[in-house]
Amino acid sequence: MPWLQLDQGSGEWLAARRGKITGSRFKDARDKLRDGKTPSKACLSYAMDVARERVGGSAPAKFQNAAMRTGTEQEPFARAMYEARTGYMVDEAGFYLSDDAVFGLSPDGLIDADGVLEVKTMVASDTLFTVVADGDVSAYMDQCMGYLWLLGRQWVDLVLWVPDLGHMVIKRIHRDESAIEALELDMLEFSALVSRYESALRKAVTQEVAA
Numbered sequence: 001m002p003w004l005q006l007d008q009g010s011g012e013w014l015a016a017r018r019g020k021i022t023g024s025r026f027k028d029a030r031d032k033l034r035d036g037k038t039p040s041k042a043c044l045s046y047a048m049d050v051a052r053e054r055v056g057g058s059a060p061a062k063f064q065n066a067a068m069r070t071g072t073e074q075e076p077f078a079r080a081m082y083e084a085r086t087g088y089m090v091d092e093a094g095f096y097l098s099d100d101a102v103f104g105l106s107p108d109g110l111i112d113a114d115g116v117l118e119v120k121t122m123v124a125s126d127t128l129f130t131v132v133a134d135g136d137v138s139a140y141m142d143q144c145m146g147y148l149w150l151l152g153r154q155w156v157d158l159v160l161w162v163p164d165l166g167h168m169v170i171k172r173i174h175r176d177e178s179a180i181e182a183l184e185l186d187m188l189e190f191s192a193l194v195s196r197y198e199s200a201l202r203k204a205v206t207q208e209v210a211a
Contacts, residue, residue, distance in 0.1 A: 006094040008106055009072060016095045019054040020104035021191060023150075026142040026183070029190040039193065047190065051197035055205065070163075074121045075108060078161040081168055082117065086157075090117050098150055102191055107147055114154040116147045122162045132160055132169055142183060144173045149180045 006013040021029060029047075031040040039047075049059035079090055090109035097104050109117035120140060122128040130136050137158060144156040153175070160169040 004095045004097070008094075013095055013106070016097075017104055017106075019050060020097070021050060021102060021187065021194065023103070023105040023107075023143050023146040026146045026187065027139065030142055030183070030186045043190070044193075047193045048197055050194045051201055054194075054198045055201050070121060070123050074161060074163050075119050077163070078119045078121065078159055078168065079109060079117065081161070082119075082157070082159050082170065085168070086170070088112070088115070088157075096151065103146075103150060103187070105147060105150055107151070108159075110151075110153075111157065116144075116151065116153050116156040117159065118144060118147070118156055119159045119161060122160055128162060132162060132167070137171055137173075141173070141179075145176065145179050145183050146187075148173075148175045149183055 004012075004016055006016060025046055028042045031043045032038060033040050052059050082088070083090055088111050090111055093107045093110050095104055095106050107116045108119045111117055118140070120131070122132055131139070137160075140158055144158060147153065147156055155175065156173045158171045158173055160171065162168070
């Protein structure tokens with residue numbers, strides 16, 4: 001994939017993400033109602049935001065709460081502890097684009113030729129109990145499989161970091177071709193939905209200008 005050497009959170013990084021379907025939102029892009037077929041409100045809203053950006057607009061800024069800021073601040077510490085514990089050296093990554101520039105990824109690091117690092121800081125107590133105590137990492141699986149799909153790698157080390165307890169859990173997620181195939185189909189379907197919204201918005205804007 002084409003690679004842009006950009007610092008996560010920088011103005012250039014934010015600009016590169018505009019109008020792209022990003023890995024951190026793959027879960028929203030696949031979200032369905034109980035029937036398993038109808039796109040949910042989260043899915044439709046995300047599709048509209050991406051379409052709006054493609055037309056040149058600005059989607060509402062995602063509010064960065066204290067938990068998000070803590071996650072950003074803690075990432076370097078978690079990466080260093082991961083390296084010390086595993087012996088791996090992590091190469092920091094910027095922003096990766098798919099060849100068609102539709103999808104974008106910002107992994108927290110690359111490991112050797114086959115691995116990816118993704119760090120999740122456990123700030124909220126409900127997340128801590130769901131993910132660490134109960135071992136349910138389903139909320140992160142679409143993002144991790146997205147890395148393996150688009151980067152062609154074999155595994156993701158999902159690092160669950162609890163800074164106030166000094167506790168780290170490392171869960172290795174291996175490449176699953178069936179899961180990747182299902183993800184790819186859903187993401188292509190979502191991409192088509194974004195394109196339909198984009199076309200509708202461009203038409204509406206053009207008509208308004210002409211009038």
